[in-house]
Amino acid sequence: MATGATEAKAKVHERGGVAVIELHGEINRSAEAVIERGYEEAAALGPSSLLLDFGSVDYINSTGIALIVGVLARARADGRTVxxxxxxxxxxxxxxxxxxxxxxxxxxxxxxxxxxxSG
Incomplete structure (x- = not known):
């Protein structure tokens, strides 16, 4: 990992029937497994809606955008709004x-x- 790079992390919790995936660090190629685990953990909560919280994200590159597109595609296939x-x-x-x-x-x-x- 490059100097100064912040490793991606995903924290998942449920709030008001919504699965919240708090993303941290850099969303790039090295974040793929983190994003995948975050989605799986969120989906296991059984929500109809997901919230991707980017408040602690330092950087997103084009590969990171592609990972987010992947989450959108999976959520849509699973009948979830994002x-x-x-x-x-x-x-x-x-x-x-x-x-x-x-x-x-x-x-x-x-x-x-x-x-x-919720409204």
């Missing part, structure tokens, strides 16, 4: 340019995402 929160303005713009935002609702924070999910 929301996102905690994106910096830069990554929010990237999600809009790449049209990822067309396939998930983006919120400023976890509270607003959970409020929409």
């Amino acid at each position: 929301r996102a929160c905690g994106l910096s303005d830069h990554y929010r713009e990237i999600f809009e340019i790449t049209r990822l935002a067309d396939f998930m609702t983006i919120h400023a924070d976890e509270a607003s995402a959970l409020a929409e999910a």
Whole structure:
């Protein structure tokens, strides 16, 4: 791993019937297994909705975007909706340019995402 790189981590918890996947560090090729385990752990909770929390993500590269697309595809195949929160303005713009935002609702924070999910 390069100097200064932050290893990816995923913490999963359930809040209000929504599986929240808190992502930490750098979302790149080395994060693939972490993302996969995070999705599996979240899916095991049996929710109809997932929230990807990017609030502690330092960096996302093109491979990381592809991993997120993979999560979206799996969630859709499993009949789950996906929301996102905690994106910096830069990554929010990237999600809009790449049209990822067309396939998930983006919120400023976890509270607003959970409020929409429960309402």
